[in-house]
Amino acid sequence: xxxxxxERPPELPLPQPSEESAPFWDALKERxxxxxxxxxCGAISHPPRAKCGSCGAMEFVWQASEGVGEVHSYxxxxxxxxxxxxxYTPFATVEVALAEGVRMTSNLIDTPPEQVAIGQPVQVEFxxxxxxxxxxxxxxxxxx
Amino acid sequence: MSFSNAVAIAGVGETDYSRDSGRxxxxxxxxxxxxxxxxxxxxxxxxxxxxxxxxxxxxxxEVAVNLGIPDLAWFGEINQAGNVGAALVxxxxxxxxxxxxxxxxxxxxxxxxxxxRYGRGDVTGQGGRGAGxxxxxxxxxxxxxxxxxxxxxxxxxxxxxxxxxxxxxxxQRKHANxxxxxxxxxxxxxxxxxxxxxxxxxxxxxxxxxxxxxxxGALVLTRPELARERRPDRPLALIRAAxxxxxxQSSPVHRTAARLFAMAGVERSDIDxxxxxxxxxxxxxxxxxxxxxxxxxxxxxxxxxxxxxxGKLPVNTSGGHLSEVYLQGMNHLIEGVRQARGESxxxxxxxxxxxxxxxxxxxxxxxxxxDA
Ligand SMILES: [Zn+2]
Numbered sequence: 001x002x003x004x005x006x007e008r009p010p011e012l013p014l015p016q017p018s019e020e021s022a023p024f025w026d027a028l029k030e031r032x033x034x035x036x037x038x039x040x041c042g043a044i045s046h047p048p049r050a051k052c053g054s055c056g057a058m059e060f061v062w063q064a065s066e067g068v069g070e071v072h073s074y075x076x077x078x079x080x081x082x083x084x085x086x087x088y089t090p091f092a093t094v095e096v097a098l099a100e101g102v103r104m105t106s107n108l109i110d111t112p113p114e115q116v117a118i119g120q121p122v123q124v125e126f127x128x129x130x131x132x133x134x135x136x137x138x139x140x141x142x143x144x
Numbered sequence: 145m146s147f148s149n150a151v152a153i154a155g156v157g158e159t160d161y162s163r164d165s166g167r168x169x170x171x172x173x174x175x176x177x178x179x180x181x182x183x184x185x186x187x188x189x190x191x192x193x194x195x196x197x198x199x200x201x202x203x204x205x206e207v208a209v210n211l212g213i214p215d216l217a218w219f220g221e222i223n224q225a226g227n228v229g230a231a232l233v234x235x236x237x238x239x240x241x242x243x244x245x246x247x248x249x250x251x252x253x254x255x256x257x258x259x260x261r262y263g264r265g266d267v268t269g270q271g272g273r274g275a276g277x278x279x280x281x282x283x284x285x286x287x288x289x290x291x292x293x294x295x296x297x298x299x300x301x302x303x304x305x306x307x308x309x310x311x312x313x314x315x316q317r318k319h320a321n322x323x324x325x326x327x328x329x330x331x332x333x334x335x336x337x338x339x340x341x342x343x344x345x346x347x348x349x350x351x352x353x354x355x356x357x358x359x360x361g362a363l364v365l366t367r368p369e370l371a372r373e374r375r376p377d378r379p380l381a382l383i384r385a386a387x388x389x390x391x392x393q394s395s396p397v398h399r400t401a402a403r404l405f406a407m408a409g410v411e412r413s414d415i416d417x418x419x420x421x422x423x424x425x426x427x428x429x430x431x432x433x434x435x436x437x438x439x440x441x442x443x444x445x446x447x448x449x450x451x452x453x454x455g456k457l458p459v460n461t462s463g464g465h466l467s468e469v470y471l472q473g474m475n476h477l478i479e480g481v482r483q484a485r486g487e488s489x490x491x492x493x494x495x496x497x498x499x500x501x502x503x504x505x506x507x508x509x510x511x512x513x514x515d516a
Contacts, residue, residue, distance in 0.1 A: 012280065012282075012285075013270075013271050013272035013276065013281055013285075014272050014281055015272050015277035015278070015281050016271065016274075016277055017277065018274070018277070021278075025277075046278075047275065047277070047278045072297065073293045073294070073297035075284075075289055075292040075296060075346060075347070076343070076345070076346035077283055078342065078343040078344060079342070079343075079344045079345070081286050081288070081344070081345070082286070085283065085285075090346070091283060093283045093284050093293075095293055104278070105278055105279045105282050105284055106282050107282050118296070118297070118300045135281055
């Protein structure tokens with residue numbers, strides 16, 4: 001099991017940053033996970049927004065995240081419902097609940113699909129997928 | 145002043161349902177509209193309003209020209225995806241009530257199997273743009289992916305099981321087996337069939353997923369007086385209430401439900417028969433709980449609570465998206481009308497109030513039988 005490594009389907013779409021999300025993707029290139037924080041009320045948002053969902057402010061700062069959380073939910077794709085998935089099923093996609101209270105879609109790089117479980121403590125791991133793009137992936141927290 | 149009971153669904157119609165219609169989507173819509181107008185006893189020349197799903201490819205201009213509508217006074221479409229049937233009914237009813245139109249046709253015609261297939265990520269994907277930037281690079285590519293994610297969490301939180309999802313699929317298939325229009329009219333389904341069917345996106349098995357269909361459907365909305373004058377021979381389906389809300393997290397189901405039931409002035413327990421938008425069958429169970437019909441839908445379904453004849457609250461009596469046809473809620477609206485008129489192939493006796501959800505909490509309609 002410890003040898004198992006997630007093989008990311010290489011033809012999956014790459015993120016196309018928007019004005020709001022560009023700082024998030026740019027920080028990942030430097031292997032930092034940054035979350036959008038409202039400059040007025042401090043609420044953390046993910047994905048990044050144009051306007052704070054809590055207070056309506058439109059000014060934000062970026063806050064470094066430890067990238068620690070747990071698996072909130074997951075799916076296992078068995079049927080290649082997109083050409084990019086052909087030959088790569090089954091594979092798991094997880095929704096991670098970060099300690100900051102937001103959820104992030106990702107993959108577990110060290111856990112085979114049949115062992116993914118809700119509640120699993122996880123930690124961020126950066127994956128260079130080429131074309132200058134780094135994605136936030138997750139692995140099990142050590143000893144958990 | 146609401147439009148409650150001031151507007152009727154005077155006619156319903158549909159095409160044959162298939163996997164390869166051999167017709168254009170426009171032709172499907174026109175055929176369904178013709179059937180609905182015949183059903184209402186209203187001539188195309190009397191139609192002065194048209195409304196459509198945003199995703200429908202047949203423009204109101206094309207439809208108006210082909211029907212020979214002399215004066216199109218009201219038209220529009222509702223954005224989002226398939227989940228806007230109730231919103232269309234609400235808009236059309238509001239327009240009629242406000243005097244902007246007299247007779248509005250709502251139509252849907254789609255080659256969902258032989259043409260664009262919504263279950264395919266290369267059709268519905270965003271190429272990593274917009275919200276897709278945060279999901280598609282990780283393999284969430286289709287509507288079913290996000291829904292499977294939320295279904296899994298719900299299973300974890302409430303203990304509802306795949307077998308219970310299967311029970312509802314089996315019940316809906318029994319309803320489809322009684323409905324000659326249904327795609328799966330001739331094919332029975334057992335719980336074992338459901339459990340052994342291949343996983344598409346776990347936790348969804350094949351038989352948790354809606355059909356992919358070619359077909360069309362249409363509704364004719366008008367004032368009750370005109371509807372009655374044209375068809376004095378049968379009960380009328382009045383729009384007692386209609387409510388819509390935003391998709392996703394922009395409005396929770398309980399708020400939609402509160403507005404709907406307040407407008408109708410009835411309780412959940414007054415509802416006789418229910419249709420629920422079942423793009424994925426598990427969401428029928430979730431919606432039954434979220435609308436406040438039952439507390440534990442898993443056990444309710446396991447006990448046969450949604451069967452047309454023996455259940456306490458019959459659900460998806462035409463077979464629904466799982467077993468009749470996937471017309472993005474149009475077939476649920478048609479079946480809701482038939483129940484209110486006493487014409488379903490799985491008719492609930494004395495169905496006075498017929499509830500139709502058209503998008504898992506994003507919109508619903510309550511229809512009332514009126515014998516006048
Ligand atoms: Zn704020």
